[in-house]
Structure formats: structure tokens, C-alpha cells
Amino acid sequence: MAVTTCLTEMQEKKLQSCFGGKRFTLLYKASVHDFSGHNVYKRCNNQGPTVMVIYSGHDIFGAYIKDSYQEYGEKIPIVLFAFQKNEISECKIGAYSPSTFLCLYNEDNCSEFLLNLDGKKVTMKLDAIEKLQLKGQVSNERHQKHQKDQIISIKECEVFRCEDLLDKRNMEEITQLHKSLLFDIKSYRPYRDLVRQIRILLLGPTGAGKSSFFNSVKSVFRGHVTHQALVGSDAAGVSDKYRVYSIKDAGHYNSLPFILCDSMGLGEEDKGPCMDDIVYILKGHISDRYQFNPMKPITPGHSNYIENPLLKDRIHCAVFVFNINSVEHLSYEMMAKIKKIRRELIKCGIIHVVLLTHVDSLDLITKGDFIDIYRCTPVKCKLQMVHKELGFALSDILVVSNYTSEWELEPVKDLLILSALRQMLWAADDFLEDLPPEKTEKKK
Numbered sequence: 001m002a003v004t005t006c007l008t009e010m011q012e013k014k015l016q017s018c019f020g021g022k023r024f025t026l027l028y029k030a031s032v033h034d035f036s037g038h039n040v041y042k043r044c045n046n047q048g049p050t051v052m053v054i055y056s057g058h059d060i061f062g063a064y065i066k067d068s069y070q071e072y073g074e075k076i077p078i079v080l081f082a083f084q085k086n087e088i089s090e091c092k093i094g095a096y097s098p099s100t101f102l103c104l105y106n107e108d109n110c111s112e113f114l115l116n117l118d119g120k121k122v123t124m125k126l127d128a129i130e131k132l133q134l135k136g137q138v139s140n141e142r143h144q145k146h147q148k149d150q151i152i153s154i155k156e157c158e159v160f161r162c163e164d165l166l167d168k169r170n171m172e173e174i175t176q177l178h179k180s181l182l183f184d185i186k187s188y189r190p191y192r193d194l195v196r197q198i199r200i201l202l203l204g205p206t207g208a209g210k211s212s213f214f215n216s217v218k219s220v221f222r223g224h225v226t227h228q229a230l231v232g233s234d235a236a237g238v239s240d241k242y243r244v245y246s247i248k249d250a251g252h253y254n255s256l257p258f259i260l261c262d263s264m265g266l267g268e269e270d271k272g273p274c275m276d277d278i279v280y281i282l283k284g285h286i287s288d289r290y291q292f293n294p295m296k297p298i299t300p301g302h303s304n305y306i307e308n309p310l311l312k313d314r315i316h317c318a319v320f321v322f323n324i325n326s327v328e329h330l331s332y333e334m335m336a337k338i339k340k341i342r343r344e345l346i347k348c349g350i351i352h353v354v355l356l357t358h359v360d361s362l363d364l365i366t367k368g369d370f371i372d373i374y375r376c377t378p379v380k381c382k383l384q385m386v387h388k389e390l391g392f393a394l395s396d397i398l399v400v401s402n403y404t405s406e407w408e409l410e411p412v413k414d415l416l417i418l419s420a421l422r423q424m425l426w427a428a429d430d431f432l433e434d435l436p437p438e439k440t441e442k443k444k
Helices: 009-020 035-043 124-131 168-186 210-222 275-282 332-349 365-376 376-389 411-433
Strands: 021-031 050-056 058-064 074-083 088-096 115-118 121-125 149-153 156-164 198-203 241-248 256-261 316-322 351-357 397-399
Touching: 009 021, 009 074, 009 088, 009 198, 009 241, 009 316, 009 351, 009 376, 021 050, 074 316, 088 124, 088 397, 121 124, 149 411, 168 256, 168 365, 168 411, 198 210, 198 275, 210 256, 210 351, 210 411, 241 351, 256 411, 275 332, 316 411, 332 376, 351 376, 351 411, 365 376, 365 411
Parallel strands: 198 256, 198 316, 316 351, 351 397
Antiparallel strands: 021 156, 050 058, 050 156, 058 074, 074 088, 115 121, 121 149, 241 256
């Protein structure tokens, strides 16, 4: 039977994040492997950095041991920690040998942290207890030599091996997946070759990350960070034109099989593009560089108006882009506008998805989590909220971390960007496959 931790998923996540984004492997559990300091040493020796979690009546606290247990006499830096309501408090106490803090021989030491598992108790300095804000379940023993020492009874103890989430093995897997995704997208051909390039429309509030997503996609395929589309986050926004971006592959300079269409940020009341303009874009009537006028939609005869658009001019997939940190704070007016646009998309038969940006800035998320981002509790909570409030299926909600301030590409970021893009291409294929025969005759 597998040995499992007493920590909740969120507690474990907070602890992993607190110490730099680590992966935990449970090495020792007192109730399973006996309350014994010698057993801890045997199971944790030469395992690298470890985290010891101690459960008392009212507190969960412990120690982060920064180096591997090796020789009994070798001192190891230790950081004490304790779980509070919304955070983890820390207290650095210096370096001690395993034989000292595990009380392997005796506990007649003037140590700030002594774990006597055989006696099911921890001895700590009073000032450390106060720094950690422990409520404490203090033992009735009064034999300690130092008046400022406190003995806390314990009920359970666990020790975890700490490993970097992005170790060499993971990076090799990431590199292989990165190559596979790049190949899949470069070799992608739209359903039945009805068009040469899929058109993906980016919609969303000002500052959500629409232009940054285009820049990020281009960066991945060019092999270096680029910033072709201007990016801004002020109330007025930057993208007041309709832009159509075709991206070329690095080296070969062949156009990739998709086009990203960037629109003016959605606004409340009379701000942002007119609803009529959005419908004209969906149907392929508006060309590149059209200047939006929030008060007046485009009309036939305008230099950017396409009178008889072909299938290649239409939008094949729409993407609602939101900042993951503020999506739950969308105003009533913005929610109403999004729902109205969705009704138009449904009329046109266009598949649409959600793209949540800035996932890297979400609390408790590290780059190591990008490998399996959709299993992370903070992300799952956000996806559930979008599903409940906006009605999108969970499978239609994607997350990315755009390139906004970085100078170099990062493979783990690329994975999220490429995976999201592949989902958009698959959504476009669903649209093309569902078209009635009479609308697929003029294809190019």
C-alpha cells in the first residue's frame, strides 16, 4: 500500500513554492516507518535536500535541510517553517549535524531545534516558536536545562526529498515534446485543404495579452524573442487597428499554416470595436490595417471593406483572451458584451476558445509546473470559475505565459504556447468540417 502525506494538495503546493519550486518525494513517515531518529537518518541519508514536516496538536511546522545527510558530524544549514492561515512563516537557525538535530546520541545540546522522535517531542527555543507563531501543544515535562526552551508533543512526522522540477530528465522530455509540437504545427494542413492558412481572431479586454500572444507565437517560430506588435496595458490600449499577421518559419521563411488576427481591445459602453465591425471581421469583410471607430462601423465602399469575401478571408477560429489574474473581475457590461459576441460566433458556426494569459504570475505557480499546468490546483480553480461564469467547456480553456519582458526563449513557456496554438488549429478544423458543401466550393 502506497504511503501518502498528511498534507493537503494546497499545503504541499505552498511548501514547494516556498522553497523555490520543488518536487517532493516522501521518504519517511513516522507512523509507518516507526518514530525513530535512526530510521530517519537511514532513509534520508544521501538523498539530497529534504523537508521535514511535523504535526502537533494545533500546528504544522518543520525544517528545510538544505544539503544531503552524509556524515554524522557534518553541519547542514537549516530553515524552520510553519504553516499560517495564508502563508508560511520562516526562521533561519544556522547549521547543525544530523546527529544533533535528530538526537541520535543525546539531547544535551544547546540547539535551537531538537527532534526526539523516539520520545515524540520537539525541543525549540522560545524565540523561534514566537517567530513561527506556533500555537503549540507544550509537553508537561519540566526537565529542560534552558528556561527559554519549549518542548512540543508531536503526533506525526514526514520527510520529503526535494528535487528541482526542471531537472535534466525533465528537460530532455521537454525538448522532445517541443520538437514534436513544432513539427506538428509546421506540417499542419487545414481540413481537406479548403484554405491554405487558418485565420484565428484574438478578442479580449485591453491589456489581456492579445498582441503579446502574437509576439510570443512569432518568437517561438523565429527562434528568438520578437515584439512586432505593440503592447500596452493602459485604458486606451495600443491596438486600435485590425491587424492580420502571417508568420514565417525561421530559416526556410515559408509562411506557416495559420494567420493571427489582432483586434482592438473590447471595452465597456461605447469603447472598443462596434459589434457590427466584429461581425464583419468574422465574415471576412474587413482587411488588414482597418482603423476602428468605436462610434461608427465600416460600410461598403470603405477602402478596407471586402465586398465578396472568400472562405480564406473568413475567421475560422475565435479566441477570447483574458488575464488569468483579473478574469473573475470582469464588469457586468464586459460579460454582457462577451456573451453577445459568442451568440454571433454561434450564428456563424465558428468554434471559439478561451486563452488565459499570465499564468506564471498566478500565486503558487512556478515554471516547473508548466509541464503539467492543467493539474495544478490554482489553475484548476481559475478554469472552473471561467467555466461557471462564462459557460465555456473546461476543455476549451487554455493557459499560456507570454513573452513580455524576457530576452531569451524558455522551452517550458514554448510548450504552453505551442499546445494552445495546436488546440486552436484543431478547433478551426472542426469549423471547416462542419461547413455545408455550397460554402466550400470557392476555397482558395
